[in-house]
Every structure is written in structure tokens, then in C-alpha cells.
Amino acid sequence: MNTMAKSLIGRDRPLEQLQTVADLIETPALARIYTYTEREGPVTVGDLVDELGIPQGTAYDYVQRLEAADLLKQVTKSRPYEYDAEAISLTLSVDGTTTTVTPALIAAIAHVDTDEDVDVYVKRHGLDGLSAALEYAFEQVGGTVNHRIMARELDLSPLEAEIILQALEPVATAYTNAAE
């Protein structure tokens, strides 16, 4: 099966993909697997176990879930199988508020497990708060915002704005460069 056919199947089943994306945004370990594969792929499950410190059983289980939702695809025919990621772009619109789930947002969520500042921010402001902060992190990387303006616009303290901007800077930098 070629790549095109496979991603078309994914697009044909937005609701099923939505279910896996929902898992992805609330399970940082799943997000880490997706993000690592998206950045470094093709990778094997062994690579994920070694690099992310995720138990082997969990890694196999998660890779299968992501593959079933067409978010990962197997790119080799023989063992050890290698996987690559499919780009996510899922736009949600609720009562006029639109959010897009992107690989960068998944990468930010992956940081919940590895960066306590991001974890605290999500506990205080939720995933929508994180998504909004990520937009500012992109602007910050581009030099078109600072923590003070962000603080006023999101009703945060300048210190909290600066903390989350710095925590998300690696994600925004990586995905800014990727877009260029």
C-alpha cells in the first residue's frame, strides 16, 4: 500500500482519527512517541524504548494505536519494522473558537512528561491554555512578541508568561525551522 492511499484512508475516517488524537493530547507518553517519530523517523520500537525510556510493552501498544489511526505508518517490510509519522492537522471548532491540533502542539504536550514547568502550566491553564501559549512561543521566536504583552493578553503575570515562553521555546524553534 502506498503512502498516498494510506493517508487517504486516514482522511476518510476523521472521527476514528479524532479518537486517537484525543488519546494523544491527554497521554504525554503517546505524544512523546508521536513527536519523536515525527522528528527523528523512521525509527524502530527499540529506538523509542532506548531514547524515551518508555517500557517496551507500552511502546509496542502505543505504536500500534498510532498506526491503527494512520498517525504512524510502517515503512519497512522486514523486522525490525521502522515507522514514520503522518502530519496531523485536525481543526476543531467549538462555538466559534477554533483550535488546530498540529505536530507542534503534540510536541508541546509531550513536554508535560519531561518539563515540570509545562506540567504545572497545563494543570493551571489546561490544554487550551497550552495551545494558546504555544502560539505566543512561535511569535516570541519570531521576535514579534514579548512576555509582557503575552501576560496582558492572556491575563497572566509577566513571570508566568516568561516561564512558559522559555519552556516552549525549543518546540517553537524546532517547528519554526521545520516550516522554513
Added chain:
Amino acid sequence: MTTVYIADTGVFVRCGDPSNEKFQRLRRAVRQAGVSLVVPRRVYEELGGDPAAEAYPSGNIPYPKGFEEGWIVVADELDYTDPLVSTVMDDTRRWIANETDRDEDTVEKADTALIGLAAQLLDAGESDDIVLLTTDKPAGNAAEALLPGHGFEGRIEYRYVSEGYLETITASEFR
């Protein structure tokens, strides 16, 4: 020849990892060079003004130690009645609004405090050169774009304080 190092909030946030290794490194570099970091009042208020930030590992910044030890100092109040200071700050406000694509009304005096302080110190002859240590790119760029036009050509330098910058900082950065 005196150089004054003005440090913004982001410098101290960048230091804030649980081991405070970067804070120790900055402290060593500044003290070995025999200089101090000057923080505008506004930055001092930002650092201490949010109890909620204590929930964050990076919010637990041991900056009060720097004040006790004397290598971080709070600057004098900005003199808004000084025409040069107020002109520079107004120009900066417009510049930042344009650069960030915001309405001019949403950019506040606080956003321009770093540059106002730089202008005040240069104008008063308290320093020959200013180095601005910040993560605020619009402010840093504004300083380099605007201050030369007020007679301070070649006397202001903006350094973006990245993670890598602090991880490798030594006293030679302050000489």
C-alpha cells in the same frame, strides 16, 4: 570606560532549574568580572510579584541572594521628566507596537523600561556603554535600532540570553 549590564526578567527565569547550576554559573561569571547586573524597578517587581509562579520549578529563582551579595542591584527610578528619557520611551513604544503588530495603546511604559534606563544611564554619564541582557527580542531590537539616533551610536549592545548563552557564560562576557 564603564559598561553597565542591564538584566531583564528572562535572564533570571533562564537560570531557574532545580539545581540552579546556571544561576551559579552566572553568579561566578559576574563576580569574577567584578561587575554587577542592574535591573530596572519594573523587572524587580516582575520577579517578586507573583506567588503563583512559585508552583513552577523555574519560578523558584534564588535572585534575592544576588541582591544580598551585591552582584544584582536595582536601578534608580526612571526619570520621566527627563525629556530624553521620555522621548526614547515614546519612540520605543511606537517601535514595539509596530514590530509586534499591536495597537500602540497595548504597549505599556513597562515594556520600554529597559531602554529608558539605558538612555538615562548613558545621558547621565553613568556609563559609557550599555549591554542589554534580555529575552525580550522586540525590546532588544528597539534598543539597537533607536538609541543610536539619540546620540548613543555604538554604545548599546543587545544580547539575547538563550539557554546556550547561560550554559557557557564566563567572566569574559563581562569584560
